[in-house]
Amino acid sequence: MPRFARRITQTSAKDFGMFARAFGRPGDLIHLELGRPVEDTPDHIKDATIAALRAGHVHYSDLQGIPELRHALAGKMAQDNGMDYTADEIIVTNGLTQASYAAFMALLDEGDEAILLAPYYPQHIGKIELAGAKAVIAPLDTDNDFAIRRDLIEAHITPRTRMIVLINPCNPTGRVYSRAELQILADLAIEHDLTVISDEVYERITYDNATHVSIAALPGMRARTITMFAFTKAYAMDGWRLGWLAADASMISALMKITTNEVTHVNTFIQHGALAAITGPTSALEELVAGDLARRDLAVRRLNQMPGITCAAPQGTIYAFADIRGTGMASQELAEKLMNDTGVVVEAGSFYGDAGEGHLRICFGSVDEARLSEAMDRMQGFFNAL
Numbered sequence: 517m518p519r520f521a522r523r524i525t526q527t528s529a530k531d532f533g534m535f536a537r538a539f540g541r542p543g544d545l546i547h548l549e550l551g552r553p554v555e556d557t558p559d560h561i562k563d564a565t566i567a568a569l570r571a572g573h574v575h576y577s578d579l580q581g582i583p584e585l586r587h588a589l590a591g592k593m594a595q596d597n598g599m600d601y602t603a604d605e606i607i608v609t610n611g612l613t614q615a616s617y618a619a620f621m622a623l624l625d626e627g628d629e630a631i632l633l634a635p636y637y638p639q640h641i642g643k644i645e646l647a648g649a650k651a652v653i654a655p656l657d658t659d660n661d662f663a664i665r666r667d668l669i670e671a672h673i674t675p676r677t678r679m680i681v682l683i684n685p686c687n688p689t690g691r692v693y694s695r696a697e698l699q700i701l702a703d704l705a706i707e708h709d710l711t712v713i714s715d716e717v718y719e720r721i722t723y724d725n726a727t728h729v730s731i732a733a734l735p736g737m738r739a740r741t742i743t744m745f746a747f748t749k750a751y752a753m754d755g756w757r758l759g760w761l762a763a764d765a766s767m768i769s770a771l772m773k774i775t776t777n778e779v780t781h782v783n784t785f786i787q788h789g790a791l792a793a794i795t796g797p798t799s800a801l802e803e804l805v806a807g808d809l810a811r812r813d814l815a816v817r818r819l820n821q822m823p824g825i826t827c828a829a830p831q832g833t834i835y836a837f838a839d840i841r842g843t844g845m846a847s848q849e850l851a852e853k854l855m856n857d858t859g860v861v862v863e864a865g866s867f868y869g870d871a872g873e874g875h876l877r878i879c880f881g882s883v884d885e886a887r888l889s890e891a892m893d894r895m896q897g898f899f900n901a902l
């Protein structure tokens with residue numbers, strides 16, 4: 517066997533959580549652990565992609581992403597996010613995953629530290645470790661609906677800290693951070709000279725009166741933020757592997773050193789589909805979010821009727837983060853028992869770090885309403901009998 521590089525041996529093995537434990541099990545499983553949309557990609561996006569393929573857009577193209585798409589993305593960010601970036605300050609990526617890999621690899625050295633707010637998204641950790649750096653976990657305010665609290669984060673800043681990783685709207689808690697909370701992070705970043713890596717994959721999936729704010733739009737943050745978006749969730753395009761990042765011009769060539777060495781550029785003809793997603797009708801998007809809202813309301817109403825469970829309505833994302841402390845059980849044990857007894861698969865809160873203990877993450881976006889109802893019936897029976 518060859519001797520593996522240190523970057524492999526120093527990177528923790530990726531845990532796929534309840535998905536891995538459910539994989540290949542017989543029986544009628546209902547998968548509420550997977551964070552992927554149930555809907556099909558809207559037709560106008562597929563049609564534009566097929567047309568591009570037929571028109572011969574099958575060759576290498578611009579390494580940064582096709583210019584017409586980057587111009588459209590710059591316009592979208594100016595209009596929706598109050599972010600002022602040129603097309604040259606955008607890189608089209610293979611999902612948000614590649615954007616985050618590029619950000620961590622371009623900015624982190626061996627021994628550097630990146631702060632993750634917990635409960636965190638575990639997949640960010642592997643990339644930080646591949647870069648040779650350490651993920652430092654700072655808790656959100658578990659007593660106050662997982663809000664951002666300055667002292668909890670500042671206590672983890674050391675001379676090795678290079679960045680804070682933000683997920684807004686937040687997976688797994690469903691929180692959409694207020695401008696005041698983002699200002700706390702911005703102040704810390706400016707005072708300690710840190711970069712913010714902002715994962716905004718759920719930016720379009722917000723409910724009620726929650727307004728998504730991009731931290732890069734706050735004063736002083738443009739030059740020290742890398743913002744990452746994707747077509748994955750709101751456009752129901754998870755398998756397409758399409759996203760983008762926006763960063764100040766001074767960071768683009770460093771980021772492209774990673775992306776071009778990795779994959780050269782993103783598939784040419786699907787970028788034409790992405791262009792249709794950005795410039796096409798918004799009605800399909802609105803329908804997707806309306807479906808998520810209806811399922812959110814169903815899940816939250818039913819969860820709150822179950823003994824031992826309380827669940828605040830998430831302001832965004834496709835996840836309910838249900839408080840299970842009333843059951844007296846640990847989240848991993850409860851998730852496994854629920855799967856074994858009922859076939860409903862949800863994720864244990866502890867998968868997102870210690871700050872997630874006492875919760876289950878239930879994805880209401882990955883099944884249709886009838887299937888979600890069936891899952892809630894099974895869960896109701898399970899918790900009644902617990």
Ligand SMILES: Cc1ncc(COP(=O)(O)O)c(C=O)c1O
Nearest residue numbers: 551611612613637687717746748
């Ligand atoms: C917070 C967060 N970031 C990134 C991703 C991955 O995004 P993509 O599929 O666009 O790579 C996900 C997917 O679940 C996510 O929840």
